[in-house]
Amino acid sequence: MLNTTGTPELRAGLERQIERVVEQMMDMKGSLKESAPIGIISMENWEWPQGVGLFAIYLYFQEKRDPAMLQYLTDWFDRKLAEGPPLKNVNTMCPMLTLSYLAEETGKTAYLDACKEWLHYVMHDMPRTPEGGIQHEVTGQLNPGQLWDDTLYMTVLFVARMGILLKDDRLIQESIRQFLVHLKYLTDPVTGLFFHGWTFEGHHHFAKALWARGNSWYTAGLVDYLEMLELPWGVQEFLVTSLERQAAKLRELQDASGGWHTLLDDPSSYLETSATAAFAYGMLKAVRKGILDASYAECAWRAFGYVVSQIDADGVVQGVSYGTGMGRTLQDYRDIPICPMPYGQSMTLLLLVEALKHG
Structure with a gap:
């Protein structure tokens, strides 16, 4: 599928679809009994899915400058900060990326103070693996010695962003170290894709899962990371060539429908919309x-077509897998239930807004 967003009629239709996707994300409540220690479906919770959703809304606000969207975001944070945020870990750190932008946007001292508090935790108290990697501690699980690809999006982007906001190069260097350490241990040298996790306790990649959404955190996160800051040439080339290898294999593994399977190299596993x-x-x-x-545009537009086909008449994104812990077997990934999730809405929103820039 080639770019078909250029005509005024199609762009207007895309705008209407964006509004429906945003509306459904803001009001998301959940449709199944949750297994996560903190609920990860409803936007009334504070966890990583909400963090991804808030960031997508903020990026859309940057495009539209709609005061209602800014009000939604500030109301959300004012309410949650007043309630008292949850225990700090890799995943609950995710909303702080958006708060760092809101601190600058609004000038609210309370927002910046909260960002500095959470940043201090990352830099001084957050558990580390050997070689200084951020241990993927989550709500209810310490995961000692474990590196997960999710961490780069959930926490490291925030560290980099605070480096820009505070003009502190030490934070930029820490973000670089985290990207390099994670890629060192999570890259599959055969395919150029990324394993879901690595443990220094046993020195293995668990089920050796080439999990789609985990891989997609790099694809989506890296372009935002590179947009945030200027990196040394050698570091940037390393990260970009890692993306190039990943993208080349993704193009090879893309399903005829345009989507990708939740286990990228396993066509028997279901197609998954948030990763796509x-x-x-x-x-x-x-x-x-x-x-x-530019040759990757065709692959991306085919994926765009698949994602659009998964948005129902109400704006709910279908075909999204529930939160996924570290699988000990590949079957664990095949068995993750499917239901609408904030990150399905938010990643779809980012894609739809990006599509408008290609008209």
Whole structure:
């Protein structure tokens, strides 16, 4: 599928779809009994899915400058900060990325103070693995010695952003170290894709899962990371060539429908919409920014077509897998239930907004 967003009629239709997706995300309540220690479906909770959703809304606000969206975001944080945020860990850190932008946008001292408090935790108290990697501690689980690919999006983007906001190069260097350590241990040298996790306790990649959404955190997160800051040339080339290898294999593994399977190299596992949206967003943005070759646009537009086909008449994104812990077997990934989730809405939103820039 080639870019078909250029005509005024199609762009207007895309705008209407964006509004429906945003509305459904803001009001998301959940449709199944949750297994996560903190609920991860409803936008009334404070966890990583809500963090991803809030960031997507903020990026859309940057495009539209709609005061109602800014009000939604500030109301959300005012309410949650007054209630008292949850225990700090890798995943609950995710909303802080959006708060760092709101601190600058609004000038609210309370927002900046909260960001500094959480940043201090990352830099001084958050558990580390050997070689200084951020241990993927989550609500209810310490996960000692474990590196997960999710961490780069959930926590490291916030560290980099605070480096820019506070003009503190030490934070930029820490974000670089985290990208390098994670890629050192999570990259599959055969495919160029990323394993879900690595443990220093036993020195293995668990089920050796080439899990789609985990991979997509790199595809989507890297383009935003590179947009945030200027990196040393050697570091940038390392990260970009890692993206190029990943994208080349993704293009090879893309399903005829345009989507990707939740286990990227296993066609018997189900197609998963949130990862497909994040891959398409990352590729389209990377092409627009000149990070990836223009030939990847066709792959991304095919994925765009698949994602659009998964948005129902109400704006709910279907085909999204529930939160996924570290699987000990590949079957664990195949068995994750499917239900609408904030990150399905948010990654779809990022993709739809990016598509408007290619008209």
